[in-house]
Amino acid sequence: QVQLQQSGPGLVKPSQTLSLTCAISGDSVSSNSAAWNWIRQSPSRGLEWLGRTYYRSKWYNDYAVSVKSRITINPDTSKNQFSLQLKSVTPEDTAVYYCAAGSAGYMDVWGKGTTVTVSS
Amino acid sequence: QSVLTQPPSASGTPGQRVTISCSGSSSNIGSDYVHWYQHLPGTAPKLHIYRNNQRPSGVPDRFSGSKSGTSASLAISGLRAEDEADYYCAAWDDSLSGWVFGGGTKLTVL
Numbered sequence: 330q331v332q333l334q335q336s337g338p339g340l341v342k343p344s345q346t347l348s349l350t351c352a353i354s355g356d357s358v359s360s361n362s363a364a365w366n367w368i369r370q371s372p373s374r375g376l377e378w379l380g381r382t383y384y385r386s387k388w389y390n391d392y393a394v395s396v397k398s399r400i401t402i403n404p405d406t407s408k409n410q411f412s413l414q415l416k417s418v419t420p421e422d423t424a425v426y427y428c429a430a431g432s433a434g435y436m437d438v439w440g441k442g443t444t445v446t447v448s449s
Numbered sequence: 450q451s452v453l454t455q456p457p458s459a460s461g462t463p464g465q466r467v468t469i470s471c472s473g474s475s476s477n478i479g480s481d482y483v484h485w486y487q488h489l490p491g492t493a494p495k496l497h498i499y500r501n502n503q504r505p506s507g508v509p510d511r512f513s514g515s516k517s518g519t520s521a522s523l524a525i526s527g528l529r530a531e532d533e534a535d536y537y538c539a540a541w542d543d544s545l546s547g548w549v550f551g552g553g554t555k556l557t558v559l
Contacts, residue, residue, distance in 0.1 A: 366548070375451060376486075376494065376537050378548035395549050427493060435484045436539075436548070437505065439493035 331355040331363075341447050347415040348386050351428030351440055355438075358404045358411055359384045359430040364430040367402060367413045369424035370442075382411055418447045425439075452477065453538050455551035462559045466526040469554045471538035473519050481541045483521040485514055488535040488553070497502055497536075498523060525556075533558045 337349035347366075356363055369384040370376050380392035382402045392400050401414045415422060426443050429436040454508040461467040471483060485498035497506050498514035501521065511532075513524045525532055538551040 370488075370494075372493055375553045376488075376539075376550040378550065391546050394545060409451070419453075421541065433499075434541075435496070435499045437496045437499065439495075 331430060331432075331438045333430060333438060334344055335426075335428055335440040335443050337426075337443055337445075339446060341442055341445060342449050343416055343419055343447055343449075344417055347413070347418050347445055348445075349426055349428075349443055349445070350409040351412070352408070353363045353430070354409075356432070358409050359406055360432065361385060363430055364432075365402075365404070365411045366429045366431075366436055368385070368427045368429055368436075369422075370427065371424040374424070379413070379415075384424060420447050423447045451552040452542060452545070453540065453551035455536075455538060455554045457552065458555045458557065460557040460559055461525075461528045463528055464526060465528045465534065465554065467528060468525075469523045469536050469556070471521045471523070472549050473521075473540060473549075475519060476544040477519075477540040477542040478516065478521055479519040480543055483510050483514065484539045485512075485523045486537045486539065488537060494537065507551075528558055530558050533554060546549035 332354045335350040341347045366381040367379040380402050399416045404411045426438040430438045482500045486494040487497045488494040501516040502514045511527045535553045537553045542549045
């Protein structure tokens, strides 16, 4: 059974980089069938998909248009985890951030969520 | 503004049947599966319906899903107090090359 464990700071200053990590157990980040996603939830935006990384003989990434210029999602095969980096954050990036995964074309396993506040 | 359109709220009394709609377009619901998530405050969203009408193990059969064209719906029969939550529809969007969600529907059990 796949489980995801999130970690990272809950407070980030404006203009800095938000960094979160999602550790995987029960599967491999290099799985040829899984996709590893980041989603956020805020009262103003509801659920918003940010992007994903996945391996199909080589690594691929897809990013939401709204954050494409600021986001990087990277796999870490040595630690079996994947990470989110969001640059140049503003208070609008304040949200609960979730990592989520699925191996059958939908996201059926979610991390518990990390509340991130952007404030000086 | 969300790509998929849901009513912001729905309500019903215990035992009733309620339906939540989700409207999209040919690039998302019209060409791919719809999935539904239940979201309770302070917890992670939980998959309740996948591939339009399939229930994960552990989800009561009071929950059902359907899809027609570019719209989908989630039905909950025999409404219970524990069903009070936010419900989100989701689909892959081929034009955006990403997942899109509805704005969420807050279900209140009166």
